[in-house]
Structure formats: C-alpha cells, structure tokens
Amino acid sequence: MKYLVAEPDEALDPGVRADLLDTWVAATNAGGAVGYTAPAPVDAIAENLDGALGRVAAGLDLLGVLHNGERYVGMGMLVTRAGALQQHWRTVLRVMVHPEHQGNGAGRILMEGLRGSAVDLGLEQLQLTIRDGLGLDKFYGPLGYRIVGRHPRAVRVAPGDYRDEVMLVQDL
Secondary structure, X not given: OEEEEEOHHHHHOHHHHHHHHHHHHHHHHOOOOOOOOOOOOHHHHHHHHHHHHHHHHOOOOEEEEEEXXXXXXXXXXXXXXXXXXXXXEEEEEEEEEXXXXXXXXHHHHHHHHHHHHHXXXXXXXXXXXXXXXXXHHHHHHHHOOEEEEEEEEEEEEEOOEEEEEEEEXXXX
C-alpha cells in the first residue's frame, strides 16, 4: 500500500474518479462515517466527489490517495480555509479506505501520509471531525489527535438516531 499526493491534473482522471467513487460507495455501504448512510446514494456521492476533485484540480485542496499496486483504494483531503488568518492549518476531510483494505494498517498509512503532506506545506495544525459512537477516537488518538470540542446531536443518521460531532486537532 502506497500513499501518493494526486497532482491537480490527476484529479480529473476518469480512472482516479472511478476508483474513488467505488471506495466511497463501498465505505458507505459498510457503515463508514463518510457523509452518508447505507444504502449509498451513488448519485449524491458522485456529485460530492466531483466537487471535491474540482477543488483539487483548481489547486485549492490537496488529495492524498492510497494505491494498492492495481487501483486507488483510499483517500483523504487537506481542505484549505478561506480566511487569511487560518492559512496555518487545514481541515482533514473525506478520510476513507475501501473496506477490502481495512484492518491492515492502510488507514494509518493514509493518515501518516496526510500528516507528512501537511508538514511539507509548512502547516502548523490539522483539524478533523468524527461521528461519535463508532470508536473513531481510538483510531485518531494514537495518531496524535486530541478532542477539543463536541457538537451534541449534530449528525442525524436516521430519524431519532442522533450522534455528536467531535472535533479533533493535531499540532504538527
């Protein structure tokens, strides 16, 4: 498994898009906290992915991907903040690994790659949010992230099923 930074023109490659769409749909259907719930709304995910890839192609955001030697099987983004006073940090967004490749350190490779990319950019801090109730803090904690806030009931995964959104930060 290899971490790579997608160049802006690679973000528009149909093969990259197809692999990442497959990963996002599979992660959603496996119960991953990646913005949607199963069954995966493929059209909505495709629209969201296209917007994200467009920001990468425009040079606004960084796309880190995992390649298993055959195809792209994971992704994560460093999203730029609009304000001039926030240029020293990025939001980590859309972190996911295809379910077929989870449990073997792929997520750690992806997160360490994104951290290295952030250091290369001269950033001082990374921020991300997670959906509470899935144990994701146990994954991010050993990677150097600490909980700095909680938005109670911010995520409604189904009628009557609310989860807190938890904010984590890592100093670089």
